[in-house]
Amino acid sequence: MSEPTLVDAEGEGESASAGHDVGDHWNVVAADLLEEQDRKAPAPLVLEDDGHDVVLEADRFADPNDLAGMRLLVGGDERAQILAGHGPDPTTADLKYDTAPCSAGIPRRSPPITRFAGPSRSRPTGTASPIVATVGIVGLGLLGHAIASRLLAGGHQVVGYDVLPDKVGALVAAGGKAAASVVEVARASEIVCTVLPSLATVEVAIVGRGGILDGSRPGQVVVQMSTISPALTERLAREVEARDRGFLDCPISGTSAQVARGDGIVIVGGDRALYERWRPLLETILPRALYVGRAGHAMVVKLAANLLVALHSVAAAEALTMVKKAGLDPTLVLDVLKSSAAASRMLEVRGPLIVRDEYPAQMKLELFMKDLHLIQDAARDAGAALPLTDVAERLYAAVQQAGHGGEDLAVVAKVIETLNGRA
Numbered sequence: 001m002s003e004p005t006l007v008d009a010e011g012e013g014e015s016a017s018a019g020h021d022v023g024d025h026w027n028v029v030a031a032d033l034l035e036e037q038d039r040k041a042p043a044p045l046v047l048e049d050d051g052h053d054v055v056l057e058a059d060r061f062a063d064p065n066d067l068a069g070m071r072l073l074v075g076g077d078e079r080a081q082i083l084a085g086h087g088p089d090p091t092t093a094d095l096k097y098d099t100a101p102c103s104a105g106i107p108r109r110s111p112p113i114t115r116f117a118g119p120s121r122s123r124p125t126g127t128a129s130p131i132v133a134t135v136g137i138v139g140l141g142l143l144g145h146a147i148a149s150r151l152l153a154g155g156h157q158v159v160g161y162d163v164l165p166d167k168v169g170a171l172v173a174a175g176g177k178a179a180a181s182v183v184e185v186a187r188a189s190e191i192v193c194t195v196l197p198s199l200a201t202v203e204v205a206i207v208g209r210g211g212i213l214d215g216s217r218p219g220q221v222v223v224q225m226s227t228i229s230p231a232l233t234e235r236l237a238r239e240v241e242a243r244d245r246g247f248l249d250c251p252i253s254g255t256s257a258q259v260a261r262g263d264g265i266v267i268v269g270g271d272r273a274l275y276e277r278w279r280p281l282l283e284t285i286l287p288r289a290l291y292v293g294r295a296g297h298a299m300v301v302k303l304a305a306n307l308l309v310a311l312h313s314v315a316a317a318e319a320l321t322m323v324k325k326a327g328l329d330p331t332l333v334l335d336v337l338k339s340s341a342a343a344s345r346m347l348e349v350r351g352p353l354i355v356r357d358e359y360p361a362q363m364k365l366e367l368f369m370k371d372l373h374l375i376q377d378a379a380r381d382a383g384a385a386l387p388l389t390d391v392a393e394r395l396y397a398a399v400q401q402a403g404h405g406g407e408d409l410a411v412v413a414k415v416i417e418t419l420n421g422r423a
Helices: 142-153 165-174 182-188 199-207 230-242 256-260 272-285 297-325 330-338 345-356 365-382 387-404 409-422
Strands: 005-007 013-015 019-022 045-049 052-056 080-083 102-104 134-138 157-161 191-194 221-224 246-249 265-270 289-293
Touching: 134 142, 134 182, 142 157, 142 165, 142 256, 142 272, 157 165, 157 182, 191 199, 199 221, 199 230, 221 230, 221 272, 230 246, 230 297, 230 365, 246 272, 246 297, 265 272, 265 297, 272 289, 289 297, 297 330, 297 345, 297 365, 297 387, 297 409, 330 345, 345 409, 365 387, 365 409, 387 409
Parallel strands: 045 102, 134 157, 134 191, 191 221, 221 246, 265 289
Antiparallel strands: 005 013, 005 102, 019 080, 045 052, 246 265
16 A cells, blocks of 8 residues: 655645544445644645545635544545654644645545546535435435535435325425335435424334344434423434434424525534534534433423414514504515514514415424423423413414414414404
């Protein structure tokens, strides 16, 4: 095996003096690159393999943690060495970038090469170029389809299953692949996401007969993105990890429409190393995947976010009803309020629905009622009083009972109007 050479921007080579041994991940070599704590890379690092480049945009990383867990797929199923000469001994897992772009030759015995496109310039600062992966999605409703669309747009392959054939058809039309069952999704993918409407469906899909675990392999990862209880999240994590699979608690804060355009966050709980490993993929779905602690903690944060969604939406309905009752133009007032100290995301997202009195579902009220009850249950478990949430739950329940469960949760404005009509 010949000694690799580092080549700077001017093409002048120098022998590498130290090696960093990296392991394999499935059928490809995986390289972990960690930036030194006090340094910011001024230029990209290019790993060049037989003329096929895999580019790490090192100059776009503002936080050294952003490089932790980076996996670059360079082809081959043998162990390899990455040698570097622009900094301290790479066996310390630190790399300094003191020069212009450089490339590290990667000797290996296996000839096949996997070609990966360079990173998208549209990705935000502080995010890594994602691994190209086959992602399974169980549940292709509004949010599941939005997640699939983001992954497909990011260059990933998506295989999905839903109990409703038209949902699977929509995925295929978008460029994804159909699976005939949950087990088939697990067998065909490297990582499996669940985006389902209820606690029961999530539990059956992951640990039930014919579920993800039945079709999975050791080391495979389950990413649970549905809104469920923290207690069920913790139990599912234990059961999945007991089978030597990985588990990430990854609820999304954002409506399906917001996610489709890349607006929102992924809240992440679970093993920190697993999060770092899959963070680039999660940030293909949404630009920010924020780690908050162990499995179950992310779900608590998601419920807290949904608590604010519930209260802010009711508050927007009250405010806009008041200005209409006072004879003002609600469209004009909405524009004013969105620029005022009272501005909120829910005022921006749901204010227009309330003004038009049209409620196409971004988050169906009947599903949001489940979330409200999860919030109340979690608060009881934590010993926290939620007086405003309890009042809001009764308002949402009233409009659901009036037959509006399939509409967006902003339809709560109708019960506010009814109360005003009785006044």
